[in-house]
Amino acid sequence: MDQFYLKNAALYQTYVDKLDPTKPPSHFMNLPPQPTKETADNSNPNMTISVRIRPMLEDDIASGFPCAVYPRPHNPTAKQQTIDLHDLYNHPRRPRPILKSSTHKLQNVFDASASTAKVYDEVVRDLVMSAADGKLGTLFAYGQTSSGKTFTVTELQKLAVADLLNRHAELHVTVVELAGNLAFDLLNQRERIAVREDASGTTQLVGAIEHQVTDKDQGIELLEKAMSFRRAAPTLKNPASSRSHCICRIKATQPGSSTQGFLYMVDLAGSEIARDVTEHGPELMRETRENNVSLSVLKDCIRQRALAATSKKKVHVPIRGSTLTKILKHVFDPEGGQECKTVVIACLNPSLADVASSKNTLRYAELLGKID
Secondary structure (H helix, E strand, O other), rough: OHHHHHHHHHHHHHHHOOOOOOOOOOOOOOOEEEEHHHOOOOOOOOEEEEEEEEOHHHHHHOOOOOEEEEOOOOOOOOEEEEEEEEEOOOOOOOOOOOEEEEEEEEEEEEOOOHHHHHHHHHHHHHHHHHHHOEEEEEEEOOOOOOOOHHHHHHOOOOOOOHHHHHOOOOOEEEEEEEEEEEEOOOOOOEEEEEEEEEEOOOOOOOOOEEEEEEOOOHHHHHHHHHHOOOHHHHHHHHOOOEEEEEEEEEEEOOOOOOOOOOOEEEEEOOOOHHHOOOOOOHHHHHHHHHHHHHHHHHHHHHHHHHHHHOOOOOOOHHHHHHHHHHHHHHHHOOOOOOOEEEEEEEEEEEEHHHHHHHHHHHHHHHHHOOOO
């Protein structure tokens, strides 16, 4: 497929250049219907869905692949922002390939020029302040390998720690890696830990160490130490791809208060497709399959939890379907009694070579923000 894109890169760019980015494209497009008011308002009030598009890197440009992800100009009055995704399709009854595009709508779109500080200020700071006030917040970064997930989450973690310390909160940090269904403490030499439910039904990280953070520099040092122990393996897209989920749990307690707030910042394993991991051995292939299953279970838990919040009937949330969702049980448990606000950041690699993965990422993100 890569050779097909490279061979027709000039034709593709000609098609894209003819489009008016301020209007829904029509000439070469197969677009889904625009959402009605009923479907556009069918969103989860406790879920914020954002997209971050990383810049085209020098290697992307040098390889000859054009850009496939085009955010439309920001509309400050709209509830959702729009991204157009352009692919090239070899139609059997056409003499040359045609453009096949899709339109995706999400609450926030951060283009390649947006800084991590901007992402933090617009969609993450309120989540962090909620944890500072004794509540529960969760951030998920999702996308294929080499889309900027780990960079984004790591930088957001540093900003969150600084913000919480400025609020004079007492902080304790735990960083756990999930490789397949196994859990490891990244702040204790990657020691194996157990994930178990106690007698009250609360999930415990047995063997994981909580580290108190008293200043920003110490917090950054701890986070960087954790990342140095995280498992990585080469894929076709990334020579050092994170082959695991990474959960950073920050416990915040205000002076003079016994109420504890929790902030979970989760860097999810890359949503790989089969051709990207063909060089993996049996163990890594197994972990990749388990990672992909846990991503599917996570989606189901988020959607079922949103449905439970509005349904009069009892809704089953498949929390025990993966180790990832077991650890985050209290985020999804409809009987837990604690409201959780969640931010999802879908990270995109804009290259045409990765357009299929980008489309899957956007579809996943759109589904998470809707209540059936």
